[in-house]
Amino acid sequence: MQDTPPAAAMPAAVTPADALFRPRSIAVIGASSDATRIGGRPIDYTLRAGYTGALYPVNPRGGELQGLRAHASVADIPGSVDLALIALPADAAVQAVEDCIAKGVRAIAMFSAGFAEVSAAGREQQDRMRDRCRAAGVLLLGPNCLGFMNIGAGVMLTFSTVLENIWPKPGRVSMVSQSGAVGAYSAALAMERGIGLDKWVTTGNEADIDVARCIEWLADEPDTGPIMAYLEGCKDMGRLRTALEKAASRGKPVLMLKPGSSPEGMQAITAHTGSDAGDEAAYARLFRETGALRMQSMEQQVDTAYAFANGVFPRSRRIATISISGGVGVLMADAAARAGLKLPTPPAAVQQQIKALIPFSSPFNPYDVTAQIINDMGLFNRILALVAAQDEVDTVFIFLLQLGKVDSHFLGFRDALLEARRQHPHKLFVLCGGYSPNNRASMEAAGFLVFEEPVRAVQTVASLVPPGADDPSGR
Amino acid sequence: MQDTPPAAAMPAAVTPADALFRPRSIAVIGASSDATRIGGRPIDYTLRAGYTGALYPVNPRGGELQGLRAHASVADIPGSVDLALIALPADAAVQAVEDCIAKGVRAIAMFSAGFAEVSAAGREQQDRMRDRCRAAGVLLLGPNCLGFMNIGAGVMLTFSTVLENIWPKPGRVSMVSQSGAVGAYSAALAMERGIGLDKWVTTGNEADIDVARCIEWLADEPDTGPIMAYLEGCKDMGRLRTALEKAASRGKPVLMLKPGSSPEGMQAITAHTGSDAGDEAAYARLFRETGALRMQSMEQQVDTAYAFANGVFPRSRRIATISISGGVGVLMADAAARAGLKLPTPPAAVQQQIKALIPFSSPFNPYDVTAQIINDMGLFNRILALVAAQDEVDTVFIFLLQLGKVDSHFLGFRDALLEARRQHPHKLFVLCGGYSPNNRASMEAAGFLVFEEPVRAVQTVASLVPPGADDPSGR
Numbered sequence: 015m016q017d018t019p020p021a022a023a024m025p026a027a028v029t030p031a032d033a034l035f036r037p038r039s040i041a042v043i044g045a046s047s048d049a050t051r052i053g054g055r056p057i058d059y060t061l062r063a064g065y066t067g068a069l070y071p072v073n074p075r076g077g078e079l080q081g082l083r084a085h086a087s088v089a090d091i092p093g094s095v096d097l098a099l100i101a102l103p104a105d106a107a108v109q110a111v112e113d114c115i116a117k118g119v120r121a122i123a124m125f126s127a128g129f130a131e132v133s134a135a136g137r138e139q140q141d142r143m144r145d146r147c148r149a150a151g152v153l154l155l156g157p158n159c160l161g162f163m164n165i166g167a168g169v170m171l172t173f174s175t176v177l178e179n180i181w182p183k184p185g186r187v188s189m190v191s192q193s194g195a196v197g198a199y200s201a202a203l204a205m206e207r208g209i210g211l212d213k214w215v216t217t218g219n220e221a222d223i224d225v226a227r228c229i230e231w232l233a234d235e236p237d238t239g240p241i242m243a244y245l246e247g248c249k250d251m252g253r254l255r256t257a258l259e260k261a262a263s264r265g266k267p268v269l270m271l272k273p274g275s276s277p278e279g280m281q282a283i284t285a286h287t288g289s290d291a292g293d294e295a296a297y298a299r300l301f302r303e304t305g306a307l308r309m310q311s312m313e314q315q316v317d318t319a320y321a322f323a324n325g326v327f328p329r330s331r332r333i334a335t336i337s338i339s340g341g342v343g344v345l346m347a348d349a350a351a352r353a354g355l356k357l358p359t360p361p362a363a364v365q366q367q368i369k370a371l372i373p374f375s376s377p378f379n380p381y382d383v384t385a386q387i388i389n390d391m392g393l394f395n396r397i398l399a400l401v402a403a404q405d406e407v408d409t410v411f412i413f414l415l416q417l418g419k420v421d422s423h424f425l426g427f428r429d430a431l432l433e434a435r436r437q438h439p440h441k442l443f444v445l446c447g448g449y450s451p452n453n454r455a456s457m458e459a460a461g462f463l464v465f466e467e468p469v470r471a472v473q474t475v476a477s478l479v480p481p482g483a484d485d486p487s488g489r
Numbered sequence: 490m491q492d493t494p495p496a497a498a499m500p501a502a503v504t505p506a507d508a509l510f511r512p513r514s515i516a517v518i519g520a521s522s523d524a525t526r527i528g529g530r531p532i533d534y535t536l537r538a539g540y541t542g543a544l545y546p547v548n549p550r551g552g553e554l555q556g557l558r559a560h561a562s563v564a565d566i567p568g569s570v571d572l573a574l575i576a577l578p579a580d581a582a583v584q585a586v587e588d589c590i591a592k593g594v595r596a597i598a599m600f601s602a603g604f605a606e607v608s609a610a611g612r613e614q615q616d617r618m619r620d621r622c623r624a625a626g627v628l629l630l631g632p633n634c635l636g637f638m639n640i641g642a643g644v645m646l647t648f649s650t651v652l653e654n655i656w657p658k659p660g661r662v663s664m665v666s667q668s669g670a671v672g673a674y675s676a677a678l679a680m681e682r683g684i685g686l687d688k689w690v691t692t693g694n695e696a697d698i699d700v701a702r703c704i705e706w707l708a709d710e711p712d713t714g715p716i717m718a719y720l721e722g723c724k725d726m727g728r729l730r731t732a733l734e735k736a737a738s739r740g741k742p743v744l745m746l747k748p749g750s751s752p753e754g755m756q757a758i759t760a761h762t763g764s765d766a767g768d769e770a771a772y773a774r775l776f777r778e779t780g781a782l783r784m785q786s787m788e789q790q791v792d793t794a795y796a797f798a799n800g801v802f803p804r805s806r807r808i809a810t811i812s813i814s815g816g817v818g819v820l821m822a823d824a825a826a827r828a829g830l831k832l833p834t835p836p837a838a839v840q841q842q843i844k845a846l847i848p849f850s851s852p853f854n855p856y857d858v859t860a861q862i863i864n865d866m867g868l869f870n871r872i873l874a875l876v877a878a879q880d881e882v883d884t885v886f887i888f889l890l891q892l893g894k895v896d897s898h899f900l901g902f903r904d905a906l907l908e909a910r911r912q913h914p915h916k917l918f919v920l921c922g923g924y925s926p927n928n929r930a931s932m933e934a935a936g937f938l939v940f941e942e943p944v945r946a947v948q949t950v951a952s953l954v955p956p957g958a959d960d961p962s963g964r
Contacts, residue, residue, distance in 0.1 A: 193814060193816025195814025199891070244816060275823055278823070278825065278826040279823035281853075311820070311943075344758050345754075348750055349786070350753065351750075351753040351754060352785075388650075415651070415670060420654070469787065
C-alpha cells in the first residue's frame, strides 16, 4: 500500500481557478477500487498522470484502494483538502457537500446526476446545495458533469471512457463544454489530431460554475491559447460577454460551438436541458461583436483549434499556393475565393525566374510546379524560396501529393521548407497532402500546419486572419 | 524468367470500353526494368495485381525485364496486342503510335508529356496523332495522363506513386479525372477511407477520350456504382450532357468536382490547361438538370461516394437520431435543419414506451438515451427497435461515443443493430462515433455507414436522398 503523498507540492490556492485547476490535495468521495467504475476512473487516471499532490480516496470501508490508503470519511483525512470530487448518488452527494464544507475544501466537482435535469424537486435540491456552497465560499462544478482535467498538472478528475482509448498530451488548447459527451468526444478528436491540451472542463447542470465563467478563467490561464467552447444556453449573457471580451483582449480565440441556429436545434436544446436555448439573434450578435468564431461541427472546431494553436497568424488575406498538381491548385484557388482569401499575381521578375526554372510550369499564383520536381526537388526548393520571399504573400500553401510519406522524397524538400520558415517567421506555411506520422510530427514541431485535404486546409486557415487585416489598398 | 502468359484469358474486345478496360494483352512501350520508373511501375503494379492476360514489355534492349521476356519492338511481339501503353518522350511516342497502328492494337494509353500542354507545335503534333488513331479506329487515352486502372481485372496501367503507399481493393466506386494528380490523390483518400474501387481513369490532354466519354462508359459498366469525376473544362457540352443523362438513367450518381466557380479558379484553369474554363452558369445548369452532384472538395467527394456505394438510399428526408449525448443530438438536429432533413416527432405511444424504459431520457427526436445505457445496453437496444420501426423515419443516425472501440461495449449493441437492419432493409442506418477498424469493417460489410463525425455524417447523407423524395403532405 502506497503512502499518501505529502500535500505541499502545489502552490497555495489563491484564486477560484487555482482551487479547481491547481489543488494541492484532492479527496475522491465515493472512491472505487475498480478502475473502470465512475468512482474509480478519476483515481486511476490521476495516478497514471503522475499528479504530485495528495490524493485521498474516501470510502466507508476504508482500507486500501488502488494502492492508496482510503479514508472512511472526509473528516478522517489527516491533512487539508483543496478540492473534493464527489461521485455518489444525489442524496448522498448532498450530505457529502456538508462534510466538505465542514472540512474546509475550496472547490467541489460533482459527477452526481439526479438534480435539476430530472425534476423540479431535484432543481430545488440543487439550488439549496449551490446556496450552501456559495455561503461557505466553496466553488461547485456540476452536478451532472463529466468532471475536468488540468493535463499539465496531472489532475484528471473525469470518468470519461475516452481516456481508455487515447491519452492527452500537454499543449495549448483548452476546452469547456456544457455537455460532457460533446466535451469528451471533441477531446478525443483533438487528441487523434495530435493536439496538445491544457485545461478541459465540463459544466453539466451549471449550478454555480458555467461556461462563461470557465472562459473567463481560461482567458487568464497562461498556458492556454485557443479556447474550444460548447454552449447550449447561457443564463447570464452579460457574464458571457465579459468572458468573451476578456479572451479577445488576451488574444485568445474562442471557437464557439453553440447549436440552436435552427428551430429544430432549439427544440432539441429545450428537450435536453429543460432550459431555453435563448435568442439566436442575440447570440449571433454577441459572438460577432466579441470576435468569437462560430463553429458548425466538432470537426471544424478541432481543425480550427489546431490551426490557432500553432501560434502564427497571417497578417493579411493574401496567400500563395504551390502545387505539384495544377488541378489541386485550381481547387485551392476556388476554395480561397469562397473563403475571401486573395491570390496576388507575382511581380514580372518572379514570373521570369520561375519560368526559367520550369519552362512548362505556371509562374502565376496558384503556382503549378508540375511533376517534374519529383526528378529534381531543387526546382521546387528554389521556387518555394521565391514565392515565400514575396512581400505580398503572408500564407503559403504547399501541396506535394503523398511525397511526405516517403522519406527519400521528403528529405529532398524538408530543408528548403525549414529554411523558408526560418527566413519568414511571421508567415504561415501550410503543408497539404500525405505525410507519414513522423514527418508530420517533425514539421508540426517546426511550426508548420499539416492538413491532409487541401480545400479543408484553405477553409480552416481563412479563419486565422484577423478581421480587417488587409490594408484597404488591397496591396 | 517467366514465360509470357497465354493471351486468351480475357473475353474478346467488342466495345471501345472493352479495349481499354478488358485487354487480353498489353504491350508496355518504353518498359523499364526499374519498378520505380515511369516505364517500370505499371508492369510492377500489374504483375502484383495478378493480371491474367498477356503482358509484353517493349524495350530496344530486349532480354528479361521484371521477370518477363522483353521485346525489342511492338512488331516483334508474337501474339496480338489489344492495348498499348506508351511511356516514351513525345517524339518517340509519336513513332510508337505508328508501330501500334501497324500491329493492330485497339487502344493506346499515353503517359508522354510535351504535347498540347507545352506549345502550339505540340498541339499540332497531338492533333495529327489523334487523327491517325481515329482513322485507324484506335482509341487514344492521353497524352500527358497518369493512365488508368481496372482494379478487378488487375489492369494497373499507371505510374502514380500513390500505389506505393496503399493498394486498392475492388469495389463499386469508379473515378475519372482530367488531372492525374487529383485523380491519384482522390483515389488515395478513397482507399484510406476503405472504399473499394472499380475503374480509375485519368484523361490528361484529352486528345481523343475525354471525361464525358469515360462517364458514358462507366454508366454502362455493370460493376460501377457511384462515379467520381474531376473536370476542369469540357470541349463538348452536348456530349457531357448525354453522358450525365445516361448515368442518371442507370441510377448512377455522378459526384462532380468542377472547379472554376470563382474568377480566381477560372483564371487558374486557363493557366493550368491553356483552355477556357467555360461558362460557369452553363455548367451549373447542366449539373442541376442532369442530377450531377456538385462537390467542393476531394474529401466531400470521397465521403459522398462512400455513402452512395453502400447502396441503400433513404426514401425521404425524414430522419431520426439516437444519441448517448443530448448535446451531440442537438448538433445533429442543427445540421439536419441546415441540410433540409426533417426530424419527425414520434407517436405518443412510442414516446410513452421510451419514457418507460429510461425515465430521464428525451423521448422525442433527436432521441437522447443518456449515459445510463452504458450500464444496461438492453435499454438502447429496445429504443433502437422502437425508433427504427417508425414508418415516418427512413434514416436512423446512431451516436454512441467511442463505445464501438471497446469490444465489451460493442458486443452489447451489435446484434440489435444487425437485427434492426435485417428488419428494415430499405432504411439507412448510419453509425457515428469511434469504432475500432475491425468493428467498423464488420458493420460496413453488414450495410451500415460509419462516420467519425456526426455533423459530417448528416451533411453527407443528406445528398443521398433523391430530389422530391418526400411526399407533399410531409408525412
